[in-house]
Amino acid sequence: MTSLTTLKGAQERVVRTGGVELCVAELGDPGRPxxxxxxxYPDSKEVWSEVAVRLADRFHVVLYDVRGHGRSTAPKPLRGGFTLAKLTDDFLAVVDAVSPDRPVHLVGHDWGSVQSWEFVTVGRTEGRIASFTSMSGPSLDHFGHWINARVKRPTPRRVGQLLGQGAKSWYVYLLHTPALPELAWRGPLGKRWPRILERIEQVPGDGYPTPSLRSDAANGAWLYRDNVRARLLRPRQDAYAHAPVQLITPLGDAFLSERLYDDLETWAPQLTRRTLPAKHWIPRTRPDQVAAWIAEFVTGVEGGRPEPARATGHHADRFGGQLVLVTGAGSGIGRATAFAFAEAGARVVAVDRDAESASRTAELSRLLGAPSAWAEIVDVSDEQAMEKLAEKVAAEYGVVDVLVNNAGIGLSGSFFATTPDDWRKVLDVNLWGVIHGCRLFGKQMAERGQGGHIVNVASAAAYQPSRALPAYGTSKAAVLMLSECLRAELADRGIGVSAICPGFVNTNITSTARFTGVDAEEERRRRKSTARLYGKRNYPPEKVAQAIMEAVVRNEAVTPVTPEARGAYLMSRYAPGALRRLARVEPRI
Structure with a gap:
């Protein structure tokens, strides 16, 4: 992780306005947007350091300490010195200094977003803001109207929403008490706050927050006292955004309900919505995704579109901008899965042992809507190669949000015709490949502490015994049990684990499957026969890909795919004896 104070090329200046001095930091080329x-609150500009460094190669990035925070001076007296009008004066002074001839793209988090809503809805800033990205901070005017609508026309659902948000806003009441917040922040709370963030929000302990936290938090209490009560009681009637708005909503936000933004299109007609399965402090915990969405939105607006090109696939709001890694992505179910996530706007890492196939999947993923897609070449059975892959992905692309362990090989033949070498090959790919993926990428998810999802592609053969598939069925049954065990272990970390169990799916695994106990000519004949059978069945891999996405969204434990897979799954639970009798039938190929 990178601290702002160590960023190469960062330059600081002081902007004076309204009796205060604002510390402003700049990165990147001033000639760019x-x-x-x-x-x-209770942050300083350093909360953005991880996002800023990711944006600096494409944009002119500006961060400033709000008055009374960080290295900016505080107004005297504090009372009345933090009104939205004065904060707007500060913003205009900063943008006039850093971008006098061109409107800026505004991004706010928490109270930075609250005040930025003021900036983007008042007349005197019109023409100075090109776009606004809001995170975890509503407009106080919109919030006031939201409350009034529920008080004047109460229903059980609306009353529940009011009570729910009221409970989440417990800290606002405390911040209005005289002297108590200042005493707490300058005393025990200020000392313990970094550990609280690390334990509850999983904010990395990387030197953030800065030593100015105690005074920042004490001064910042006046943000609430100077503004909240007055605006909620008398919200403005003209609080309409005069620039395109992107709303990023962390679904695990402990302080704000999603319902606050239900009617936001009324106030922001050019609205792009995003959701993120994360907690409140996403500039610190999800900098890769936040930076990707900001860059996409800014680039779209700069290109003349009121909102960026949007992904149109299923669950675009759920997966847009997330990092999804798929093994065995060069063909079949893996390629279809990469495409499905790409259409939903996810960033895709296509992993395959075939370089050309992986590159083609990545190329097509970008065409289908992925903001970024990369090809990585690796044999999933190679432990050291997988370790290097995990290190590279984390360093260059970020922590994976969804891992799809799909790579697998087919093997058919009786138990006694299956050699130890055959067993090793099928277990190395089908089982150990999944173990490596879960261990390496799952560990990164767990250490990040912001949840995620692991999908392990097993097979209906995991619970449907067959005399012709002892090695393959064993490998897939092990994947199924591994998934169940891992799901139990990772549940309290917010990481879901799903096992996908397809039946007969028309992919090229049939043409590459191995058949033991026969000569080469017979093996070729059986491959052709099996491929022809699966072709007649013609169940497309795209349907499996959609089932994978649904499993992630619904956090399903086991997902049988295809009618025969679902039927066998039911039989395994309610009529296992009948399923065992079917296993005795020798398949004719």
Whole structure:
């Protein structure tokens, strides 16, 4: 992780306005579009350091300490010194200094977003803001109207929403008490806050927050006292956004309900919505995804579109911008899965042992809507190669949000015709490949502490015994049990694990499957016969890909795919004896 103070090329300046001095930091080329990052409470501009460094190669990035925070001075007296009008004066002073001739792209988190809603809805800033990205901070005016609508026309559902948000806003009441917040922040709370963030929000302990936290938090209490009560009681009637708005909503936010934004299109007609399975402090915990969405939105607006090109696939709001890694992505179910996530706007890492196939999947993923897609060449059975892959992905692309362990090989033949070498090959890929993926990428998810999902592609053969598939069925049954065990272990870390169990799916695994106990000519004949059978069945891999996405969204434990897989799954639970009798039938190929 990178601290802002160590960023190469960062330059600081002081902007004076309204009796205060604002510390402003700049990165990137001033000739490019300017992105202004506004921090929240009780933060300083350093909350944005990980996002800023990811944007600096494409934009002119500006961060500033809000008055009374970080290295900016505080107004005297504090009371009345943090009104939204004065914060707007500060913003205009900063943008006039850093981008006098061109509107800026505004990004706010927490109270940085609250005040930025003011900036983007008042007349005196019109023409100075090109776009606004909001995270975890509503407009106080919109919030006031939201409350009034539920008070004036109460229903059980609306009353529940009011009570729910009221409970989440417990800290707002405390911040209005005289002197108590200042005493707490300058005393035990300020000392313990970094550990609280690390334990509850899983914010990395990387030197953030800065030593100015105690005074920042004490001064920042006036943000609430100077603004919240007055605006909620008398919200503005003209609080309409005069620039395109992107809303990023962390679904695990402990302080704000999703329902606050139900009617936001009324106030922001050019609205792009995003959701993220994460907690409140996403600039620190999800900098890769936040930076990717900001870059996409800014690039779209700069290109003349009121909102960026949007992914149109299923669950675009759920997976847009997330990092998805798929093994065995060069063909079949793996390629279809990569495409499905790409259409939903995810960033895709296509992993395959065939370089050309992986590159083709990545190329097509970008065409289908993935903001970024990369090809990585690896044999999943190679432990050291997988370790290097995990290190590279984390360093260059970020922590994976969804892992799909799909790579697999087919093997058919009786138990006694299956040699130890045959067993090793099928277990190395089908089982150990999954173990390597779960161990390496799952560990990164767990250490990040912001959840994620692991999908292990097993097979109906995992619970449907067959005299012709002892090695293959054993490998897939092991994957199924591994998934169940891992699901239990990772549940309290917010990481879901799903086992996908397809039946007969028309993929090229049939043409590459091995048949033991026969000569080469007979093996070729059986491959052709099996491929022809699966072709007649013609169940497309795209349907398996959709089932994988649904399993992630619903956090399903086991997902049989195809009618025969579902039927066998039911039999395995309610009529296992009948399934065992079917296993005795020798398949004719």
């Amino acid at each position: 300017t992105v202004v990052l506004v921090h929240g």
